[in-house]
Amino acid sequence: MRHAILCLALILVGGSAQAQDFEKTLKGLRDQFTAPAPESAKPESASPSIPTFGDVPEADEIKLGQQIAGNLLDAAPLVEDPALQRYVNRVGRWVASQSERPGLPWTFGVIDSSDINAFAAPGGYIFVTKGLYKLLRDEAELAGVLAHEVAHVVRAHHLKLIQQGQLISAGAGLLKQMLGGADERLQKLIGSGAEIVARSLDKTAEFEADRMGVVLATRAGYDSFGLPSVLQVIGHLSVESGAVALLFKTHPHPDERLAKLGEAMGNRFDAITDGRSLPERLQKIPR
Amino acid sequence: MKWIRASVMALGLLSIAAVAQESGVVLKDDVLRAEPFADAKTIGNIAKGAQVGILKKTGGWYQVRAGKTQGWVRMLSIRRGEATKADVGKEAGDLAALSSGRGGTGQIVSTTGIRGLSEEELKGAKFNEAQLRKAQSFAVSQADGQDFAAKAKLKVRKFDYLPEPAN
Numbered sequence: 001m002r003h004a005i006l007c008l009a010l011i012l013v014g015g016s017a018q019a020q021d022f023e024k025t026l027k028g029l030r031d032q033f034t035a036p037a038p039e040s041a042k043p044e045s046a047s048p049s050i051p052t053f054g055d056v057p058e059a060d061e062i063k064l065g066q067q068i069a070g071n072l073l074d075a076a077p078l079v080e081d082p083a084l085q086r087y088v089n090r091v092g093r094w095v096a097s098q099s100e101r102p103g104l105p106w107t108f109g110v111i112d113s114s115d116i117n118a119f120a121a122p123g124g125y126i127f128v129t130k131g132l133y134k135l136l137r138d139e140a141e142l143a144g145v146l147a148h149e150v151a152h153v154v155r156a157h158h159l160k161l162i163q164q165g166q167l168i169s170a171g172a173g174l175l176k177q178m179l180g181g182a183d184e185r186l187q188k189l190i191g192s193g194a195e196i197v198a199r200s201l202d203k204t205a206e207f208e209a210d211r212m213g214v215v216l217a218t219r220a221g222y223d224s225f226g227l228p229s230v231l232q233v234i235g236h237l238s239v240e241s242g243a244v245a246l247l248f249k250t251h252p253h254p255d256e257r258l259a260k261l262g263e264a265m266g267n268r269f270d271a272i273t274d275g276r277s278l279p280e281r282l283q284k285i286p287r
Numbered sequence: 288m289k290w291i292r293a294s295v296m297a298l299g300l301l302s303i304a305a306v307a308q309e310s311g312v313v314l315k316d317d318v319l320r321a322e323p324f325a326d327a328k329t330i331g332n333i334a335k336g337a338q339v340g341i342l343k344k345t346g347g348w349y350q351v352r353a354g355k356t357q358g359w360v361r362m363l364s365i366r367r368g369e370a371t372k373a374d375v376g377k378e379a380g381d382l383a384a385l386s387s388g389r390g391g392t393g394q395i396v397s398t399t400g401i402r403g404l405s406e407e408e409l410k411g412a413k414f415n416e417a418q419l420r421k422a423q424s425f426a427v428s429q430a431d432g433q434d435f436a437a438k439a440k441l442k443v444r445k446f447d448y449l450p451e452p453a454n
Contacts, residue, residue, distance in 0.1 A: 235367070278439055
């Protein structure tokens with residue numbers, strides 16, 4: 001739990017990349033909280049052997065992700081199917097290995113919910129709902145969906161969201177929180193339960209994850225159009241099903257995502273003719 | 288023979304509305320090409336919002352029928368599914384929302400027994416260590432992922448991330 005304090009301290013230290021992001025809006029607030037931090041907490045003095053992302057040590061990022069994953073799995077537990085779970089981990093790990101962060105403790109899972117959605121938590125915890133999994137027609141589509149979530153982790157989109165929330169609530173008794181119980185402190189960073197996964201990221205973050213997702217799947221040798229194919233199916237189902245309500249609330253409409261992706265992909269993938277779809281290898285899911 | 292083909296085509300056009308999985312809506316103005324290649328001959332144009340019949344898929348291309356013309360268009364210029372059917376579905380969803388009394392609240396609306404993962408459920412969740420451990424027990428090593436990829440002859444290829452489109 002010492003890590004959580006360190007993490008908070010780092011967020012509050014001025015001059016870090018993260019703080020600069022919010023400098024404009026939070027300048028006054030930040031100045032108020034630029035309390036002297038222990039030498040060891042300053043990013044510049046961090047040992048080069050400790051991997052960090054932005055100003056958050058990787059170990060803290062993973063701990064946060066575990067907390068979020070543990071909460072999400074309480075709301076929707078893993079589907080009882082070891083072969084399926086192992087399968088998504090193999091595909092996911094292979095895709096994540098094509099990213100800039102291959103060494104994270106990447107953990108993938110299919111969770112028991114008829115909702116159509118997928119979630120990423122910091123540190124490499126990624127879950128696809130049974131509802132979404134059932135829509136998939138081949139392994140390239142699974143790879144595309146997982147790759148979009150891997151991109152969120154690689155770019156630390158949710159971590160930034162957490163940091164932002166923490167900075168904004170700094171005026172509202174953050175110091176008091178820091179004096180609270182250890183587990184509470186970690187939980188308070190992420191809000192109530194697993195609500196963090198239901199929070200919307202910036203639209204640009206979603207478009208970025210789409211662009212990175214098709215590239216990661218392509219690098220992994222899959223058909224580049226797995227993710228777009230899934231978006232097309234979801235766009236088609238959208239208005240007919242309550243199962244996409246949360247997805248639609250937190251993401252731009254699939255049509256908009258497809259249009260953006262189309263612009264970004266252009267003719268860049270025309271030369272690739274041997275990407276694999278692997279419909280026969282997609283693990284079937286029980287009713 | 289020609290006559291039969293023409294009438295089959297006409298029937299096909301008439302039945303587009305009934306076969307949802309074979310139709311699509313054009314997302315942006317684009318050209319129809321004779322072959323599924325960027326440098327193939329242009330044989331027509333399709334306008335945003337138009338409805339097309341999807342005949343088959345090859346790589347990033349759909350073969351579509353737009354009016355009397357048949358050709359290939361970039362997959363990402365098309366959304367599968369059909370406007371009219373979707374509209375009907377929307378109405379049904381709205382009705383369900385009204386009857387469940389949760390329509391205007393911005394809450395998750397369920398239809399036909401599908402229960403969404405609601406924000407309330409997520410908020411109320413407590414840390415479940417047993418489930419987390421279980422999830423972690425299924426994680427695999429990088430080497431394991433690599434072996435699994437090799438079994439399907441998946442080969443790594445170099446590919447740069449895509450720049451953000453201009454607008």
